[in-house]
Amino acid sequence: MSLTELMSNAGLSRYAEVALLLFFFAFVIIVWRVFSPSRKQLLERQARLPLDDDHASPSRPSAE
Amino acid sequence: MSDSGSPGAATAGARLDSFSYDDVVVRKFLWATIIWGLVGFLMGLIVAIQMAFPAFNLAPWFAFGRLRPLHTNAVIFAFAGNAIFTGLYYSTQRLLKARMFSDTLSKVHFWGWQAIIVSAALTLPFGFTQAKEYAELEWPIDIAIAIVWVIFAVNVIGTLVRRRERHIYVAIWFYIASIITVAILHIFNNLVIPAGPLKSYSIYAGVQDAFMQWWYGHNAVAFFLTTPFLGLMYYFMPKAAEGPVFSYRLSIVHFWTLVFMYIWAGPHHLHYTALPEWASTLGMLFSVMLWAPSWGGMINGLLTLRGAWHKVIDDPVLKFMVVAITGYGMATFEGPMLSVKSVNALAHYTDWIVAHVHTGALSWNGFLTFGMIYWLAPRLFQAPLFSKKLAEAHFWIASFGIILYVVAIYSAGVTQGLMWRAFDETGRLAYPDFVETVARLVPMYWVRVAGGSLYIVGAILFAYNIFRTWKARPVTYEVPVVKAPPLARVSAPPAHAPAPVPAGAWARFVSLGWHRKWEGLPITFTVLTTVAVVVASLFEIIPTFLIKSNVPTIASVKPLTPLELAGRDLYIREGCFNCHSQMVRPFRYETERYGDYSKPGESVYEHPFLWGSRRIGPDLAREGGKYPDLWHVRHFENPRAISPKSIMPAYRHLLTNEMDFDGIQARVDAMVMLGVPYGEAVTGAPAMARRQAAEVAASIVQGGGESGFESKEIVAMIAYMQRLGRDAQQVVLGTNAAKHVHVDSVAPARAPAAPGGSR
Numbered sequence: 001m002s003l004t005e006l007m008s009n010a011g012l013s014r015y016a017e018v019a020l021l022l023f024f025f026a027f028v029i030i031v032w033r034v035f036s037p038s039r040k041q042l043l044e045r046q047a048r049l050p051l052d053d054d055h056a057s058p059s060r061p062s063a064e
Numbered sequence: 065m066s067d068s069g070s071p072g073a074a075t076a077g078a079r080l081d082s083f084s085y086d087d088v089v090v091r092k093f094l095w096a097t098i099i100w101g102l103v104g105f106l107m108g109l110i111v112a113i114q115m116a117f118p119a120f121n122l123a124p125w126f127a128f129g130r131l132r133p134l135h136t137n138a139v140i141f142a143f144a145g146n147a148i149f150t151g152l153y154y155s156t157q158r159l160l161k162a163r164m165f166s167d168t169l170s171k172v173h174f175w176g177w178q179a180i181i182v183s184a185a186l187t188l189p190f191g192f193t194q195a196k197e198y199a200e201l202e203w204p205i206d207i208a209i210a211i212v213w214v215i216f217a218v219n220v221i222g223t224l225v226r227r228r229e230r231h232i233y234v235a236i237w238f239y240i241a242s243i244i245t246v247a248i249l250h251i252f253n254n255l256v257i258p259a260g261p262l263k264s265y266s267i268y269a270g271v272q273d274a275f276m277q278w279w280y281g282h283n284a285v286a287f288f289l290t291t292p293f294l295g296l297m298y299y300f301m302p303k304a305a306e307g308p309v310f311s312y313r314l315s316i317v318h319f320w321t322l323v324f325m326y327i328w329a330g331p332h333h334l335h336y337t338a339l340p341e342w343a344s345t346l347g348m349l350f351s352v353m354l355w356a357p358s359w360g361g362m363i364n365g366l367l368t369l370r371g372a373w374h375k376v377i378d379d380p381v382l383k384f385m386v387v388a389i390t391g392y393g394m395a396t397f398e399g400p401m402l403s404v405k406s407v408n409a410l411a412h413y414t415d416w417i418v419a420h421v422h423t424g425a426l427s428w429n430g431f432l433t434f435g436m437i438y439w440l441a442p443r444l445f446q447a448p449l450f451s452k453k454l455a456e457a458h459f460w461i462a463s464f465g466i467i468l469y470v471v472a473i474y475s476a477g478v479t480q481g482l483m484w485r486a487f488d489e490t491g492r493l494a495y496p497d498f499v500e501t502v503a504r505l506v507p508m509y510w511v512r513v514a515g516g517s518l519y520i521v522g523a524i525l526f527a528y529n530i531f532r533t534w535k536a537r538p539v540t541y542e543v544p545v546v547k548a549p550p551l552a553r554v555s556a557p558p559a560h561a562p563a564p565v566p567a568g569a570w571a572r573f574v575s576l577g578w579h580r581k582w583e584g585l586p587i588t589f590t591v592l593t594t595v596a597v598v599v600a601s602l603f604e605i606i607p608t609f610l611i612k613s614n615v616p617t618i619a620s621v622k623p624l625t626p627l628e629l630a631g632r633d634l635y636i637r638e639g640c641f642n643c644h645s646q647m648v649r650p651f652r653y654e655t656e657r658y659g660d661y662s663k664p665g666e667s668v669y670e671h672p673f674l675w676g677s678r679r680i681g682p683d684l685a686r687e688g689g690k691y692p693d694l695w696h697v698r699h700f701e702n703p704r705a706i707s708p709k710s711i712m713p714a715y716r717h718l719l720t721n722e723m724d725f726d727g728i729q730a731r732v733d734a735m736v737m738l739g740v741p742y743g744e745a746v747t748g749a750p751a752m753a754r755r756q757a758a759e760v761a762a763s764i765v766q767g768g769g770e771s772g773f774e775s776k777e778i779v780a781m782i783a784y785m786q787r788l789g790r791d792a793q794q795v796v797l798g799t800n801a802a803k804h805v806h807v808d809s810v811a812p813a814r815a816p817a818a819p820g821g822s823r
Binding site for chain 2: 019020022023026027030031034035043044045047048049051053
């Protein structure tokens, strides 16, 4: 029995719709969370992470 | 959160770790980027000249069909790949406040990747190829890629685990998604059965192989040329602009939308082919939806410069980045547009696609890399940039080069697309001779040569500038020691935003700390990203494997004879698929020109599929029987002797190379392993091939040609050419003629007298 035959008989077609719904709701939850006001401050601090390392700490040079 | 971020926020008495970043490997990747960039651009210039001036196909190993994959592999995996690693190794360490997990793994990654690039350069020009775009490298190299990639992944994820910064910045999300997805794509598209040390056949055939390949091809663009570079953009753009990204929220939505959507869009590369219509429509819909996140990301990148636009005037780094992000916007506007079927009908197989790709590659990937390296070089080499003026000159010369390139090639694409579909007032093709539509493009190909040359001149200035910057480096590099507190085991709630205890279970669910923990768990995050990508991939690809009715079989389609199979392998070796499609679309202007449109059932034994993606020459799906054998001999010997305006390279070596008959058995055996019903050929493939070779050679002599070709490669190639499309024609004949054609006896019916004319 080939893979094609095996899969044809497995009755999996419903799963596509299930996946679509799961993806859609996952996406809605992400957007909701990202835009919830309680996270504003946190995200603003996180946005500055790339700028943090410029003045990360007192550094002391050493030879490589 | 409060225990990390800036070390100043550490609570009194907390232990501070001292560590330094590994910039040695970053410098190595930076040099590799520059060197391979120059090589890749030069290969591009060579193939551009070969299209405008075919005599420049100087040798079998120096012909367009073999060098074009070398160009694409060099710019994608060598130039862009090393650029990604440069920026990733620099930014990841700093964003996570941790040295790379292992210096040894970093070194193995670096040298392993360069060895893979060298092995590509040593195999592709000699015809070792899997014939799948951007996945041409043969199976031993594929295994090496997988190993090196896993080493890289372990190194990055190990660094995540050891990080001293609780929150993982969005750039790193893009990196992780890229690493995971590229691994999945690479492994599944390269599943093959070896037929020799550097020869293999894809385990998929026809429609399924096409589907896998363009799931891979599209997502190679997405997860090799887009998401890692977006990660770089989200780190280096704020660095260069000296301010945070315009909207961090938008960047998070940008990330998740791309991860969810990109993976579905692959089938838009196969519109109007023998792919099932539902798949094609699905690909189109997801591609069009991609407009939103892509433009959201572009706007986010550009608006990072809000209030800092004046800096762009003086700063070549920002100039490069602004054009790069604009290029991202243009390419991602055009991509969804090209995925709309009616637009695709015009653009597919033409230079329009080539122009689209180069808009993205030259500006988005190229310019972002240049901008990033101009920013990095003074920091990595601890010396000021040698010349800002030279960098400005690079910017303007390269920008002008891009404009020349894309304007010429867009017009070439539209011109050829319109000529293919033009009918005259009597209802016949206005340009029935394919070569007319090619000759019209040659002036534009010269403009491309000029544009590409300018881009290379810019790149040489760039390399020189960085070289001089490096020359001014200190005797020993300073290695700053960074101090940061180690990561606490459990994430604490934000200190200066004490959240009131929410009422109700739902409110607690949406606002409490579960998501902060979740974000803080790199492994969990990685697994979830993988799930998103895998699930989407499965739902896109599996239906063609599991629903039998998607690939209706055609009774008259039989496997190739051993000699034809050998000929097909020569077709693959010479890279013919780079210029010739084998897929007639169901349009009147296609069926008038080539013959009946292609069906999915025709390619059930095609390991790998050879549908092609560009028609620099005509489609060959219905080539069998169009011309006599002798015509093919003369045409391969010197295409311009038959068709003066042809730009096809000459393949004289096929007339002189000895055919390796004994090697055919291993190839037939590999095909049998893949389930191709070969019957008698399982034991006697070489003898069968010799018999058919003698027949082809006799027909050449009969047509007035020289004798002695029965032992040369040309007979295998001709046997394959004459077989193309013959099985499907028998469906039409099938009602009144022979219903069953024995695979062993299929020497295609000899073509009638030469039609004479050029093509």
